[in-house]
Amino acid sequence: MAHAPAVAHGGAHVTSTGTENRKLLMWIFLGSECLFFGSLIATYLVFKHQVIERGIGPFPIDVTIDGKVEHGIFDIPLTSTSTFVLLMSSVTMVLAVYGAHQHRLKMMKLGLLSTMLLGLVFLGFQVYEFRTFGHEGLNLTTNMFGATFFLLTGFHGTHVGVGVLYLGSLLAASFRRNGLGRETGEHVEIAGLYWHFVDIVWIVIFTVLYLIP
Amino acid sequence: MAHGAEHTEQEHGLRPMQYVAIGAGLAVITIIELWISYADLGSLMVPLLLGLSAFKFVVVVGWFMHLRFDHRLYTQAFAASLTLGVLVTLALLTLYWGDAADSIRGYREWLNSG
Numbered sequence: 649m650a651h652a653p654a655v656a657h658g659g660a661h662v663t664s665t666g667t668e669n670r671k672l673l674m675w676i677f678l679g680s681e682c683l684f685f686g687s688l689i690a691t692y693l694v695f696k697h698q699v700i701e702r703g704i705g706p707f708p709i710d711v712t713i714d715g716k717v718e719h720g721i722f723d724i725p726l727t728s729t730s731t732f733v734l735l736m737s738s739v740t741m742v743l744a745v746y747g748a749h750q751h752r753l754k755m756m757k758l759g760l761l762s763t764m765l766l767g768l769v770f771l772g773f774q775v776y777e778f779r780t781f782g783h784e785g786l787n788l789t790t791n792m793f794g795a796t797f798f799l800l801t802g803f804h805g806t807h808v809g810v811g812v813l814y815l816g817s818l819l820a821a822s823f824r825r826n827g828l829g830r831e832t833g834e835h836v837e838i839a840g841l842y843w844h845f846v847d848i849v850w851i852v853i854f855t856v857l858y859l860i861p
Numbered sequence: 862m863a864h865g866a867e868h869t870e871q872e873h874g875l876r877p878m879q880y881v882a883i884g885a886g887l888a889v890i891t892i893i894e895l896w897i898s899y900a901d902l903g904s905l906m907v908p909l910l911l912g913l914s915a916f917k918f919v920v921v922v923g924w925f926m927h928l929r930f931d932h933r934l935y936t937q938a939f940a941a942s943l944t945l946g947v948l949v950t951l952a953l954l955t956l957y958w959g960d961a962a963d964s965i966r967g968y969r970e971w972l973n974s975g
Contacts, residue, residue: 667932675935679942686946690953728895732888739884742925743877837927844926848918854891855914859898860907 674838678845685849688800689856695792706786708793709861721784722858723777730773731854734808737766738847741815741840748836753822756836760819763843767812774805797857804853807846814839874930883924887917 696708709720744759746752778798781787786794818839822832874880894913897906923929928936 665932665934667934672935672938675938676942679939679946682943682946683949686950687953690950690957693954694957724895724898728891731891735887735891736884738887738921738925739880742874742880746874746877746880841926844921847925848921851914851917851921855894855910859894859910861898 668834670834671838671841674841678841681845681849685800685804685852688796688803689852692796692800692857695796699791699793704791706781706784706790706794708797708857721781721786723780724858726773726777727854727858730770730777731850733766733773734770734847734850737763737770738844740766741843745833745837745840749833751832753832756832757819757822760815760822760836764812764815764819767808767815767843771805771808771812774801774808800853800857804846804849807849811839811843811846814842874924874927880925883920887920890917 699707706721707718708722711718711720740759740762742759744756744763747755747757747759781794786797788795788798818836875883890913894910897909897913900906902909922939928939
Protein backbone atom coordinates (compact mmCIF):
# COMPACT_ATOMS: atom_id res chain seq x y z
CA MET A 649 0.00 0.00 0.00
CA ALA A 650 1.42 3.37 -1.01
CA HIS A 651 1.87 5.93 1.71
CA ALA A 652 1.06 9.58 1.14
CA PRO A 653 3.98 11.88 1.80
CA ALA A 654 4.04 13.30 5.29
CA VAL A 655 3.05 16.93 5.57
CA ALA A 656 4.49 19.12 8.30
CA HIS A 657 2.72 22.14 9.73
CA GLY A 658 2.30 24.92 7.19
CA GLY A 659 1.99 22.37 4.40
CA ALA A 660 5.70 21.64 3.98
CA HIS A 661 6.44 18.19 2.56
CA VAL A 662 8.77 16.14 4.69
CA THR A 663 10.70 13.00 3.85
CA SER A 664 11.22 9.83 5.87
CA THR A 665 14.29 11.50 7.39
CA GLY A 666 12.05 14.17 8.92
CA THR A 667 13.48 16.92 6.73
CA GLU A 668 11.76 19.11 4.16
CA ASN A 669 13.17 18.03 0.80
CA ARG A 670 13.21 21.45 -0.87
CA LYS A 671 14.96 22.95 2.12
CA LEU A 672 17.52 20.15 2.14
CA LEU A 673 18.10 20.74 -1.57
CA MET A 674 18.74 24.43 -0.90
CA TRP A 675 21.25 23.56 1.83
CA ILE A 676 23.07 21.21 -0.56
CA PHE A 677 23.08 23.92 -3.24
CA LEU A 678 24.51 26.41 -0.74
CA GLY A 679 27.15 23.83 0.17
CA SER A 680 28.20 23.66 -3.49
CA GLU A 681 28.38 27.46 -3.51
CA CYS A 682 30.96 27.23 -0.69
CA LEU A 683 33.26 25.39 -3.11
CA PHE A 684 32.62 27.98 -5.80
CA PHE A 685 33.35 31.03 -3.66
CA GLY A 686 36.21 29.26 -1.84
CA SER A 687 37.99 28.73 -5.17
CA LEU A 688 37.46 32.35 -6.20
CA ILE A 689 38.78 33.66 -2.88
CA ALA A 690 41.87 31.41 -3.11
CA THR A 691 42.54 32.62 -6.67
CA TYR A 692 42.24 36.24 -5.56
CA LEU A 693 44.65 35.74 -2.65
CA VAL A 694 47.25 34.08 -4.84
CA PHE A 695 47.24 36.79 -7.51
CA LYS A 696 46.86 39.84 -5.27
CA HIS A 697 50.39 39.39 -3.95
CA GLN A 698 51.72 38.83 -7.45
CA VAL A 699 50.52 42.31 -8.43
CA ILE A 700 52.09 43.93 -5.38
CA GLU A 701 55.39 42.12 -5.93
CA ARG A 702 55.53 43.02 -9.61
CA GLY A 703 54.74 46.66 -8.91
CA ILE A 704 52.03 46.94 -11.56
CA GLY A 705 49.23 49.12 -10.13
CA PRO A 706 46.60 50.05 -9.20
CA PHE A 707 47.14 48.23 -5.91
CA PRO A 708 44.65 47.00 -3.33
CA ILE A 709 46.66 48.49 -0.42
CA ASP A 710 49.23 51.23 0.13
CA VAL A 711 52.53 50.12 -1.44
CA THR A 712 55.95 51.82 -1.42
CA ILE A 713 57.78 51.52 -4.74
CA ASP A 714 61.23 53.11 -5.11
CA GLY A 715 60.54 55.26 -2.06
CA LYS A 716 57.25 56.53 -3.48
CA VAL A 717 54.00 55.62 -1.72
CA GLU A 718 51.29 54.34 -4.06
CA HIS A 719 47.94 54.58 -2.32
CA GLY A 720 45.64 51.56 -2.23
CA ILE A 721 42.48 51.66 -4.29
CA PHE A 722 40.09 50.31 -1.63
CA ASP A 723 37.73 52.71 0.12
CA ILE A 724 37.24 50.86 3.42
CA PRO A 725 34.67 53.24 5.01
CA LEU A 726 32.49 52.98 1.87
CA THR A 727 32.69 49.18 1.80
CA SER A 728 32.00 49.05 5.55
CA THR A 729 28.80 51.00 4.94
CA SER A 730 27.69 48.59 2.22
CA THR A 731 28.57 45.68 4.53
CA PHE A 732 26.36 47.23 7.21
CA VAL A 733 23.53 47.56 4.67
CA LEU A 734 23.80 43.87 3.71
CA LEU A 735 23.88 42.83 7.39
CA MET A 736 20.71 44.81 8.04
CA SER A 737 19.07 43.13 5.03
CA SER A 738 19.65 39.82 6.82
CA VAL A 739 17.71 41.17 9.81
CA THR A 740 14.78 42.26 7.63
CA MET A 741 14.90 38.88 5.85
CA VAL A 742 14.72 36.91 9.07
CA LEU A 743 11.75 39.08 10.13
CA ALA A 744 10.06 38.28 6.81
CA VAL A 745 10.57 34.56 7.48
CA TYR A 746 9.19 35.01 11.00
CA GLY A 747 6.14 36.82 9.59
CA ALA A 748 5.56 34.07 7.02
CA HIS A 749 5.70 31.32 9.66
CA GLN A 750 3.41 33.22 12.02
CA HIS A 751 0.97 34.01 9.15
CA ARG A 752 1.57 37.71 9.65
CA LEU A 753 1.45 38.57 5.96
CA LYS A 754 1.93 42.32 6.42
CA MET A 755 5.13 41.69 8.36
CA MET A 756 6.30 39.22 5.72
CA LYS A 757 5.64 41.63 2.84
CA LEU A 758 7.32 44.51 4.64
CA GLY A 759 10.31 42.30 5.43
CA LEU A 760 10.63 41.12 1.83
CA LEU A 761 10.31 44.66 0.47
CA SER A 762 12.87 46.06 2.93
CA THR A 763 15.31 43.24 2.12
CA MET A 764 14.96 43.90 -1.61
CA LEU A 765 15.53 47.62 -1.14
CA LEU A 766 18.60 47.05 1.05
CA GLY A 767 19.90 44.57 -1.53
CA LEU A 768 19.49 47.20 -4.25
CA VAL A 769 21.31 49.77 -2.10
CA PHE A 770 24.17 47.28 -1.69
CA LEU A 771 24.28 46.80 -5.46
CA GLY A 772 24.31 50.59 -5.86
CA PHE A 773 27.39 50.76 -3.63
CA GLN A 774 29.02 48.04 -5.69
CA VAL A 775 28.31 49.80 -9.00
CA TYR A 776 29.73 53.03 -7.54
CA GLU A 777 32.86 51.19 -6.36
CA PHE A 778 33.34 49.50 -9.76
CA ARG A 779 32.96 52.83 -11.58
CA THR A 780 35.43 54.52 -9.23
CA PHE A 781 37.95 51.73 -9.79
CA GLY A 782 37.39 52.05 -13.53
CA HIS A 783 38.19 55.78 -13.38
CA GLU A 784 41.37 54.96 -11.44
CA GLY A 785 42.45 52.61 -14.21
CA LEU A 786 41.50 49.24 -12.73
CA ASN A 787 39.40 46.90 -14.81
CA LEU A 788 39.19 43.19 -15.60
CA THR A 789 42.22 43.30 -17.91
CA THR A 790 44.51 45.72 -16.04
CA ASN A 791 46.25 43.10 -13.93
CA MET A 792 45.55 39.86 -12.09
CA PHE A 793 44.35 41.77 -9.03
CA GLY A 794 41.71 43.48 -11.18
CA ALA A 795 40.74 40.24 -12.91
CA THR A 796 40.29 38.22 -9.73
CA PHE A 797 38.75 41.08 -7.74
CA PHE A 798 36.07 41.85 -10.33
CA LEU A 799 35.41 38.15 -10.89
CA LEU A 800 34.84 37.46 -7.19
CA THR A 801 32.89 40.58 -6.22
CA GLY A 802 31.04 40.56 -9.56
CA PHE A 803 29.82 37.02 -8.99
CA HIS A 804 28.78 37.95 -5.48
CA GLY A 805 26.92 40.98 -6.81
CA THR A 806 25.21 38.73 -9.36
CA HIS A 807 24.07 36.52 -6.49
CA VAL A 808 22.64 39.57 -4.72
CA GLY A 809 20.85 40.55 -7.94
CA VAL A 810 19.39 37.06 -8.33
CA GLY A 811 18.32 37.22 -4.66
CA VAL A 812 16.52 40.51 -5.23
CA LEU A 813 14.63 38.97 -8.18
CA TYR A 814 13.86 35.84 -6.12
CA LEU A 815 12.43 37.90 -3.26
CA GLY A 816 10.58 40.10 -5.74
CA SER A 817 8.88 37.05 -7.23
CA LEU A 818 7.76 35.95 -3.75
CA LEU A 819 6.51 39.43 -2.94
CA ALA A 820 4.59 39.61 -6.22
CA ALA A 821 3.11 36.16 -5.59
CA SER A 822 2.00 37.22 -2.12
CA PHE A 823 -0.15 39.95 -3.68
CA ARG A 824 -1.78 37.54 -6.14
CA ARG A 825 -4.93 35.71 -5.15
CA ASN A 826 -4.12 32.15 -4.09
CA GLY A 827 -0.42 33.04 -4.27
CA LEU A 828 1.77 31.72 -1.44
CA GLY A 829 -0.80 29.58 0.26
CA ARG A 830 -0.19 26.90 2.82
CA GLU A 831 3.48 26.59 1.96
CA THR A 832 4.24 30.29 2.36
CA GLY A 833 6.48 29.75 5.35
CA GLU A 834 8.63 27.16 3.60
CA HIS A 835 8.95 29.22 0.39
CA VAL A 836 10.05 32.34 2.25
CA GLU A 837 12.35 30.38 4.54
CA ILE A 838 14.14 28.79 1.57
CA ALA A 839 14.53 32.21 -0.07
CA GLY A 840 15.83 33.43 3.29
CA LEU A 841 18.48 30.70 3.33
CA TYR A 842 19.74 31.90 -0.04
CA TRP A 843 19.77 35.53 1.08
CA HIS A 844 21.58 34.85 4.35
CA PHE A 845 24.15 32.79 2.44
CA VAL A 846 24.86 35.77 0.20
CA ASP A 847 25.37 37.75 3.41
CA ILE A 848 27.79 35.26 4.98
CA VAL A 849 29.82 35.09 1.78
CA TRP A 850 30.15 38.88 1.96
CA ILE A 851 31.20 38.62 5.64
CA VAL A 852 34.15 36.49 4.47
CA ILE A 853 34.89 38.63 1.39
CA PHE A 854 34.84 41.85 3.44
CA THR A 855 37.38 40.47 5.90
CA VAL A 856 39.66 38.66 3.47
CA LEU A 857 39.67 41.18 0.61
CA TYR A 858 39.23 44.52 2.31
CA LEU A 859 40.32 44.35 5.94
CA ILE A 860 43.31 42.01 5.88
CA PRO A 861 46.20 43.83 4.14
CA MET B 862 -3.95 28.54 21.14
CA ALA B 863 -1.30 30.40 23.04
CA HIS B 864 0.49 27.13 23.52
CA GLY B 865 0.38 26.50 19.75
CA ALA B 866 1.81 29.91 18.96
CA GLU B 867 4.59 29.36 21.48
CA HIS B 868 5.37 25.99 19.92
CA THR B 869 5.60 27.45 16.42
CA GLU B 870 7.80 30.30 17.65
CA GLN B 871 10.16 27.88 19.33
CA GLU B 872 10.36 25.76 16.19
CA HIS B 873 11.28 28.75 14.03
CA GLY B 874 13.80 30.39 16.28
CA LEU B 875 13.59 33.60 18.23
CA ARG B 876 11.29 36.57 18.67
CA PRO B 877 11.59 39.59 16.33
CA MET B 878 13.30 41.80 18.93
CA GLN B 879 15.85 39.08 19.58
CA TYR B 880 16.68 38.97 15.87
CA VAL B 881 17.06 42.76 15.86
CA ALA B 882 19.37 42.49 18.89
CA ILE B 883 21.52 39.91 17.08
CA GLY B 884 21.65 42.19 14.02
CA ALA B 885 22.79 45.09 16.23
CA GLY B 886 25.46 42.82 17.74
CA LEU B 887 26.71 41.89 14.28
CA ALA B 888 26.89 45.58 13.33
CA VAL B 889 28.94 46.30 16.48
CA ILE B 890 31.33 43.45 15.59
CA THR B 891 31.71 44.96 12.10
CA ILE B 892 32.69 48.29 13.69
CA ILE B 893 35.22 46.47 15.90
CA GLU B 894 36.63 44.75 12.80
CA LEU B 895 36.99 48.14 11.13
CA TRP B 896 38.81 49.51 14.19
CA ILE B 897 41.15 46.50 14.24
CA SER B 898 42.00 47.01 10.56
CA TYR B 899 43.16 50.57 11.31
CA ALA B 900 44.78 49.87 14.69
CA ASP B 901 48.39 48.73 14.82
CA LEU B 902 47.95 45.31 16.42
CA GLY B 903 50.85 43.61 14.63
CA SER B 904 50.61 39.85 14.27
CA LEU B 905 47.34 39.75 16.25
CA MET B 906 45.43 41.55 13.52
CA VAL B 907 44.85 38.69 11.07
CA PRO B 908 43.78 36.05 13.65
CA LEU B 909 41.49 38.58 15.34
CA LEU B 910 39.83 39.58 12.06
CA LEU B 911 39.44 35.95 10.95
CA GLY B 912 38.06 34.99 14.37
CA LEU B 913 35.47 37.77 14.38
CA SER B 914 34.50 36.97 10.80
CA ALA B 915 34.06 33.28 11.72
CA PHE B 916 31.96 34.29 14.73
CA LYS B 917 29.65 36.41 12.54
CA PHE B 918 29.44 33.53 10.06
CA VAL B 919 28.39 31.08 12.79
CA VAL B 920 25.81 33.49 14.27
CA VAL B 921 24.14 34.11 10.89
CA VAL B 922 24.12 30.41 9.99
CA GLY B 923 23.01 29.27 13.45
CA TRP B 924 20.35 31.83 14.28
CA PHE B 925 19.29 33.69 11.12
CA MET B 926 19.40 30.52 8.98
CA HIS B 927 17.89 28.53 11.86
CA LEU B 928 20.41 25.69 11.75
CA ARG B 929 20.50 25.77 15.55
CA PHE B 930 16.78 25.01 15.70
CA ASP B 931 16.43 22.78 12.62
CA HIS B 932 16.90 19.11 11.84
CA ARG B 933 20.49 17.96 12.29
CA LEU B 934 20.69 16.64 8.72
CA TYR B 935 20.72 20.21 7.36
CA THR B 936 23.70 21.03 9.57
CA GLN B 937 25.49 17.88 8.48
CA ALA B 938 24.85 18.55 4.78
CA PHE B 939 26.10 22.12 5.02
CA ALA B 940 29.02 21.39 7.36
CA ALA B 941 30.29 18.63 5.05
CA SER B 942 30.21 20.92 2.00
CA LEU B 943 31.70 23.84 3.93
CA THR B 944 34.55 21.65 5.18
CA LEU B 945 35.20 20.49 1.63
CA GLY B 946 35.10 24.11 0.44
CA VAL B 947 37.62 25.22 3.08
CA LEU B 948 39.89 22.28 2.22
CA VAL B 949 39.72 23.08 -1.51
CA THR B 950 40.58 26.72 -0.72
CA LEU B 951 43.55 25.67 1.42
CA ALA B 952 44.68 23.17 -1.21
CA LEU B 953 44.57 25.82 -3.93
CA LEU B 954 46.51 28.25 -1.75
CA THR B 955 49.10 25.61 -0.90
CA LEU B 956 49.48 24.57 -4.53
CA TYR B 957 49.62 27.97 -6.18
CA TRP B 958 51.04 30.28 -3.52
CA GLY B 959 54.44 28.73 -4.09
CA ASP B 960 54.02 28.88 -7.85
CA ALA B 961 53.01 32.52 -7.66
CA ALA B 962 56.02 33.32 -5.48
CA ASP B 963 58.33 31.45 -7.88
CA SER B 964 56.93 33.22 -10.90
CA ILE B 965 57.37 36.58 -9.16
CA ARG B 966 60.99 35.75 -8.28
CA GLY B 967 61.62 34.68 -11.85
CA TYR B 968 60.04 37.82 -13.20
CA ARG B 969 62.10 40.05 -10.91
CA GLU B 970 65.29 38.24 -11.82
CA TRP B 971 64.42 38.66 -15.50
CA LEU B 972 63.79 42.38 -14.92
CA ASN B 973 67.11 42.76 -13.06
CA SER B 974 69.03 40.89 -15.73
CA GLY B 975 67.57 43.20 -18.41
